[in-house]
Amino acid sequence: MGIFETAMDPWGRTVLTHVAWNILWVSVFVFITFLIAHASYIILSAHRVRAKAETDALEAKHAELPKRIKRHTFMARLFHWVMAGSIFTLLGTAFFPIMGWQFDWVVIHYTAGLTLTGAIIYHILHTTIFLDFWSIWVGPRDIPEFKAEIMREGGQDVPGPHPAKYPIGNRLYHLVLTFAGCIVSMTGCVMLWRMGTSFITPNPYILGEGTWGWVYVFHGMTGLSIAGLSVAHIIFGARRKNWWLTKSMLIGSISKREYLEHHEPSRWRIKPKKSKA
Secondary structure (H helix, E strand, O other), rough: OOEEEEEOOOOOOEEEHHHHHHHHHHHHHHHHHHHHHHHHHHHHOOOOOOOOHHHHHHHOOOOOOEEEEEEEOOHHHHHHHHHHHHHHHHHHHHOOOOOOOOOOOHHHHHHHHHHHHHHHHHHHHHHHHHHOOOOOOOOOHHHHHHHHHHHHHOOOOOOOOOOOOHHHHHHHHHHHHHHHHHHHHHHHHHHHHOOOOOOOOOOOOHOOOHHHHHHHHHHHHHHHHHHHHHHHHHHHHHHHHHHHHHHHHHEEEHHHHHHHHHHOOOHHHHOEEEOOO
């Protein structure tokens, strides 16, 4: 089973044309393997959060905190759901025709792709100007947290730091999705000049045949990656342990108790509630 599709160019050279869609079944196998591995993790992991006594002590210490802690602004949540809608539209219009469901998918596909691209550009500007840009990234400073989280998942009660605003798993996922999303968006925008649209005159000669092949390969591979990442995201979001995070993406906030159970107040500082005059 080949990974890539090839063809002969006018000069008799073998060039790449696309990723071989039969590896879609490899993705299905990987997905099933992931479900088995994840189920094993659910059974074996200790899922440690702060102990009740420790959380009670923190709640008494931080009595000045509001009952609800804002986690996501309205615009951040709007971006998330626009991105989710565009990704699922892209996946449906990309893979349903391959599986045999034929319909007029091209315009829907590139419209969703342009929506995703616009959402990514907006998100970069929004996080850079209005939010804490570095709070979602992973670096050497996170090694103590990562070590403590691994030990807690193994059942050990260790005093290492709890997460700041975003748990390290969220940040690692964000890093991978950022890379895949930017690649699929950039390659998709370039491909508009290959097929043409109502607002772009087709010009397949802006790139050579071999280069076009790599554009399609990268687009297909990152598309398959995003399909797997999306399924994983849904599974993790649907877990009872993570429902407080999923709910915060719907309503924008978490309870004071959830904040103290899962986060390190010194690493994610919250303004105290305003006292009544």
